[in-house]
Amino acid sequence: xxxxxxxxxxxxxxxxxxxxxxxxxxxxxxxxxxxxxxxxxxxxxxxxxxxxxxxxxxxxxxxxxxxxxxxxxxxxxxxxxxxxxxxxxxxxxxxxxxxxxxxxxxxxxxxxxxxxxxxxxxxxxxxxxxxxxxxxxxxxxxxxxxxxxxxxxxxxxxxxxxxxxxxxxxxxxxxxxxxxxxxxxxxxxxxxxxxxxxxxxxxxxxxxxxxxxxxxxxxxxxxxxxxxxxxxxxxxxxxxxxxxxxxxxxxxxxxxxxxxxxxxxxxxxxxxxxx
Numbered sequence: 001x002x003x004x005x006x007x008x009x010x011x012x013x014x015x016x017x018x019x020x021x022x023x024x025x026x027x028x029x030x031x032x033x034x035x036x037x038x039x040x041x042x043x044x045x046x047x048x049x050x051x052x053x054x055x056x057x058x059x060x061x062x063x064x065x066x067x068x069x070x071x072x073x074x075x076x077x078x079x080x081x082x083x084x085x086x087x088x089x090x091x092x093x094x095x096x097x098x099x100x101x102x103x104x105x106x107x108x109x110x111x112x113x114x115x116x117x118x119x120x121x122x123x124x125x126x127x128x129x130x131x132x133x134x135x136x137x138x139x140x141x142x143x144x145x146x147x148x149x150x151x152x153x154x155x156x157x158x159x160x161x162x163x164x165x166x167x168x169x170x171x172x173x174x175x176x177x178x179x180x181x182x183x184x185x186x187x188x189x190x191x192x193x194x195x196x197x198x199x200x201x202x203x204x205x206x207x208x209x210x211x212x213x214x215x216x217x218x219x220x221x222x223x224x225x226x227x228x229x230x231x232x233x234x235x236x237x238x239x240x241x242x243x244x245x246x247x248x249x250x251x252x253x254x255x256x257x258x259x260x261x262x263x264x265x266x267x268x269x270x271x272x273x274x275x
Contacts, residue, residue: 032271034064040229040259046099047112047188048211049237049248054097062261066271086128092121092139105247109195112188113145117154133162143184152184158213172217178235182207189245200246208241211253225266230258 043055094117101109121139128134136159143151158176165171185205196202215233222228235253237243243251 029270030066031064031266032066032269033265033267034263035062035265036064036225036261036263037061038229038259038261040257042255042257044255045250045253046097046103048235048253049189049242049245049250050099050103050105051249052103052105064263068271086125088123088125090121090123092119092141093117094141096143096145105200105249108197109191113147113149115143115145115151117141117143119153131164133160135160135162150183151187152181154178154180154184154210156213168221170217170219174213174215174217176213178210178213178240179208180210185210185242189242189247191246203245203247205242205245210240210242211235211237212239225263227261227263228259229261230256232256 037059039057039059041055041057043053046052046054096112096115096117098114099106099112101107101111106112119139119141121137123135123137125133125135136157138155138157140153140155142153145151156176156178158174161173161175163171182205185207189203189205191200191203193202213233213235215231217229217231219227219229233253233255237248237251237253242248
């Protein structure tokens with residue numbers, strides 16, 4: 001999650017796509033196209049550093065495409081670079097949920113609008129066997145809110161460790177760090193003199209490290225069309241440049257998601273077996 005209540009643009013699709021069977025003697029062909037819907041519940045703080053939370057349920061439609069080089073699925077829109085299977089680039093996307101000034105820490109301050117994040121992400125898969133895969137990922141996203149205001153940029157490099165113990169199960173552990181521009185940090189953590197109070201002093205943010213993170217993802221395929229998924233993320237803001245902001249009320253961030261994905265349509269034409 002990002003400084004506001006940032007979630008992946010397709011949070012359930014991230015977990016919903018079927019896994020490749022581990023240890024199979026021959027690869028299983030999968031549909032070139034799939035369409036489905038994921039329904040799940042999530043809980044997360046109003047924004048990174050808030051001690052108040054959102055809890056909600058939401059349905060999310062998704063599409064999967066398994067082309068030879070271009071893929072659309074749980075990692076977004078991905079294409080191989082220079083014909084190298086272990087090097088790819090995809091579209092890194094995200095959204096930020098709105099935060100009203102009814103939030104106690106931000107009482108009397110302007111609302112935070114719903115925002116969108118988009119940009120490229122470079123992926124280097126430097127280890128893979130039948131059960132394990134390790135990938136280094138480097139995204140860079142620009143951020144704009146629904147009012148058309150430019151909010152700066154963020155980057156969240158991480159390493160993803162993926163384990164497939166059997167054909168139905170996928171477990172993934174991600175470790176990373178979030179960095180943001182001065183403008184982005186200022187939007188969410190600075191306190192201008194106009195909004196200062198005895199318990200909320202003036203504060204000016206700067207660019208740099210926001211937080212360190214660790215996340216765990218699990219999904220279990222019930223059958224060819226139904227998949228259970230869950231995810232949990234922990235962030236620590238103590239080492240970040242915004243840790244001293246009066247708007248940071250909790251330096252420990254925890255979010256969780258659980259749900260079910262249903263693939264209700266699959267094409268007859270088969271695509272690449274590698275997801």
